Amino acid sequence: MRLLLIEDDLTLGEGLRDFLRADGHQVEWVARLEQAEAFRGDPFDALLVDWQLPDGSGRDWIAARRARGDMTPMLMLSARDLLNDRVTGLDSGADDYLVKPFAPEELAARLRVFGRRRAGASHALLHFGAVQIDLAARAASVDGVRAELTAREWGLLEALALRAGRIVSKPDLEHLVFTGHSEVSSNALEVHVSSLRRKLGRDLIETVRGMGYRIDAPTPS
Numbered sequence: 001m002r003l004l005l006i007e008d009d010l011t012l013g014e015g016l017r018d019f020l021r022a023d024g025h026q027v028e029w030v031a032r033l034e035q036a037e038a039f040r041g042d043p044f045d046a047l048l049v050d051w052q053l054p055d056g057s058g059r060d061w062i063a064a065r066r067a068r069g070d071m072t073p074m075l076m077l078s079a080r081d082l083l084n085d086r087v088t089g090l091d092s093g094a095d096d097y098l099v100k101p102f103a104p105e106e107l108a109a110r111l112r113v114f115g116r117r118r119a120g121a122s123h124a125l126l127h128f129g130a131v132q133i134d135l136a137a138r139a140a141s142v143d144g145v146r147a148e149l150t151a152r153e154w155g156l157l158e159a160l161a162l163r164a165g166r167i168v169s170k171p172d173l174e175h176l177v178f179t180g181h182s183e184v185s186s187n188a189l190e191v192h193v194s195s196l197r198r199k200l201g202r203d204l205i206e207t208v209r210g211m212g213y214r215i216d217a218p219t220p221s
Contacts, residue, residue: 001158066092079099118183
């Protein structure tokens with residue numbers, strides 16, 4: 001998943017960034033809301049937002065994003081642990097609320113829940129005909145045989161699976177999968193799509209000419 005983390009505590013922010021990257025996520029970390037605006041319009045799978053930031057309220061920032069129609073899953077991070085605080089945070093538009101201090105493993109588990117919700121699944125296994133995608137294990141198989149995928153191939157597959165049934169544009173996929181990798185070539189996306197088709201079947205990923213790529217909605221398990 002591509003994540004935007006807004007956290008001004010440098011020790012916590014660095015620790016979460018490193019943990020989430022080690023867990024297989026692509027993480028952009030900023031300490032201020034004004035820095036987060038540099039990513040306005042970029043696609044993310046989830047936003048992790050501290051409540052109290054040096055230049056404003058994360059709660060108000062989330063509410064403003066929701067008012068603009070942003071439906072990206074958002075998780076509020078806060079040391080405020082009173083019931084009223086949690087209710088206020090969720091009512092502002094946050095999908096979840098995590099009280100500091102917390103174990104990074106709990107954050108990772110909540111992100112997996114976000115992924116399942118976004119994919120329209122109650123569990124981590126998604127079925128697309130003969131192809132099974134396991135969001136928790138970050139693995140895919142065809143007719144029960146596990147496919148050997150590179151990290152970037154998995155990132156591309158996950159980005160499409162989390163948006164199953166929708167067309168995802170080439171620029172959005174490049175942001176979701178390759179941001180931060182300056183060595184990526186101009187045709188990297190096409191190369192990885194071709195590789196996934198070879199490993200998982202040509203019918204899994206549809207090219208919508210002039211618009212992008214799409215995986216159909218998962219089939220009932």
